[in-house]
Amino acid sequence: MRKHRIHLTSEELKRQNWIKDLKNLGITKGNDGQSFESMDIYEIRSLLVLEQMKRDEDIDIKSSANAMF
Numbered sequence: 001m002r003k004h005r006i007h008l009t010s011e012e013l014k015r016q017n018w019i020k021d022l023k024n025l026g027i028t029k030g031n032d033g034q035s036f037e038s039m040d041i042y043e044i045r046s047l048l049v050l051e052q053m054k055r056d057e058d059i060d061i062k063s064s065a066n067a068m069f
Helices: 010-024 041-068
Strands: none
Touching: 010 041
């Protein structure tokens, strides 16, 4: 039996990596509850960037609060 090789495009590899990163952050769905599979590469990237920004902002706020005391 011959095995078929799957050749993924560069964009699909990025998309899959970004989905993995989102799942590692505990995000399992899009903002409106849609599955990652139904989202395009730009929606996935946007979701990841916004989540990273929120988390960075939380860290900065906590650091600033601790510095005051």
